[in-house]
Amino acid sequence: MEKSSVIGIVLAFISIGVGMVLKGASLAALLNPAAALIIFGGTASALFIAFSLEEMKKIPALLKIIFTEQKLMPKKELIETFIEWVSITRREGLLSLEKQAEELSDPFMKSGMRLIIDGNDADFVRDVLLEDIAEMETRHKKYAGIFTQAGTYAPTLGVLGAVVGLIAALGNLSEVEKLGHLISAAFVATMFGIFLGYVVFHPFANKLKQKSKKEVEIKLMVVEGLLSIQSGVSANSVKQKMMIFVANSDRAAYEEESPREAAPQ
Numbered sequence: 001m002e003k004s005s006v007i008g009i010v011l012a013f014i015s016i017g018v019g020m021v022l023k024g025a026s027l028a029a030l031l032n033p034a035a036a037l038i039i040f041g042g043t044a045s046a047l048f049i050a051f052s053l054e055e056m057k058k059i060p061a062l063l064k065i066i067f068t069e070q071k072l073m074p075k076k077e078l079i080e081t082f083i084e085w086v087s088i089t090r091r092e093g094l095l096s097l098e099k100q101a102e103e104l105s106d107p108f109m110k111s112g113m114r115l116i117i118d119g120n121d122a123d124f125v126r127d128v129l130l131e132d133i134a135e136m137e138t139r140h141k142k143y144a145g146i147f148t149q150a151g152t153y154a155p156t157l158g159v160l161g162a163v164v165g166l167i168a169a170l171g172n173l174s175e176v177e178k179l180g181h182l183i184s185a186a187f188v189a190t191m192f193g194i195f196l197g198y199v200v201f202h203p204f205a206n207k208l209k210q211k212s213k214k215e216v217e218i219k220l221m222v223v224e225g226l227l228s229i230q231s232g233v234s235a236n237s238v239k240q241k242m243m244i245f246v247a248n249s250d251r252a253a254y255e256e257e258s259p260r261e262a263a264p265q
Contacts (some may be wrong), residue, residue, distance in 0.1 A: 001067060001068065001069060002066065002067050002068055002069050002070075002207075003069075005066050005067050005207060006067065007036035008203065009200075012195075012199045012200070016195060017197075017262040029179065029185070029188055030188060032185050032188045032189070034161075034164075034165075034185070034189075034194055035161050035165070035185065035188040035189035036192065038157060038160065038161040038164065038189050039154060039157050039158060039161060039189055039192040039193050039196060040147075040192075042153070042157040042160070042161075043154045043157060043196070046149070046153040046157075047146060047149065047150055047153070048148075050149055051146055051149075055139060055142070055143070055145075055146065058143055058146075059146065062143055062146070062147070062204075062208065063204075065208065065211065066204055066207050066208065070211050070214065070215070071259035072214060072215060072218050073106070073218065075218070075221065075242075075245065075246055077258020078218065078221055078222070078225070078242070079221075079225075079239055079242045079243070081187075081225075082228065082229065082238050082239075082242060083235045083238060083239055085097060085100065085189050085225075085229055086225075086228060086229050086233065086234070086235050086238045087235050088100075089229050089232070090232060090234070090235075092120075094117050094229070094230070095117065097113060097229075098117060100113070101113035101114060101117060103166055106222075108129075108132065108219055108222065109222050109226075110221065111132075111224060112125065112129050112226045113226065115128060115129070115226075116226055116227075116229060116230040122227055122230055122231065124204040124229065125226065125227065126223065126227060129222075129223045129226070130223065131217075131221065132219075133216055133219050136212075136216070136219075137212065137214070137216060140208065140209070140215075141209075141212070143208065144205045144206075144208040144209050145205070145213070146205075147201045147202070147204040147205035147208065148202065148205040150196075150197070150201040150204035150256055151196075151197040151198065151199070151200075151201030151204075151205060153197075154192075154193045154194075154197035154201060155193045155194050155196075155198070156193070157189075157193050158189050158190040158192060158193020158194055158197075159190060159193070160189075160192070161186070161188075161190060161192070161193065162186045162187055162189050162190040163186075164186070164189070165182060165183070165185050165186020165187070165188075165189060166183070166186045168182050168186070169182035169183045169186060196260070215249060217245055221242050221245045224238075224242055224244075224245075225238060225241075225242055226242050228241055228242075
């Protein structure tokens with residue numbers, strides 16, 4: 001479970017609820033079916049118009065990603081793994097990595113290992129792997145765009161809901177008691193729209209972008225590690241090359257002495 005996402009959502013509802021109470025507004029005012037229909041139904045309809053049905057079917061999976069902890073190999077572990085592999089390769093040759101390749105669960109890393117073990121040219125390997133990453137980034141950007149667009153539509157539909165509510169209120173000017181209730185209800189739609197747009201949908205889109213960025217960074221490390229193995233550099237060289245992806249403030253934790261290489265036989 002992605003704790004930050006859960007904390008954020010819970011904190012958002014608590015903040016709005018407590019804020020309304022402190023301002024003297026009744027939480028019962030939120031029970032407004034008309035406002036909910038305009039915002040939720042309107043946003044959903046706009047998304048169906050903007051995106052294909054196949055893309056819309058991805059929303060449950062995207063929500064799962066948002067609320068699930070991202071499972072990526074830690075950078076330190078990744079660096080240590082490639083240091084070990086480059087030592088094996090320099091000692092026994094590329095073919096000695098076939099066993100490690102078969103045991104890999106990451107399809108991207110496994111595919112890259114197969115490419116270098118099969119003796120493909122380094123430029124070809126780089127092109128294939130970078131193209132794979134680029135296509136993944138395009139997909140991720142497209143799916144994050146669903147929530148970005150939802151965050152754009154919802155506040156505007158909130159204004160539409162308020163206008164509809166005011167139209168109803170202006171039609172009852174003779175009933176003073178009912179007028180206040182109608183005006184209050186009119187702005188509930190605006191609150192729903194702003195809340196969903198800026199507290200839910202836009203943050204959801206940003207969360208997906210951040211997770212995509214982390215995955216891309218790990219895959220780029222994998223590409224550099226694989227190409228280093230193929231070029232036959234030393235364990236220290238592959239470590240220094242992959243350390244580029246580690247923030248300066250975190251590098252001290254990675255500065256442990258690399259495993260000593262056995263001399264190639």
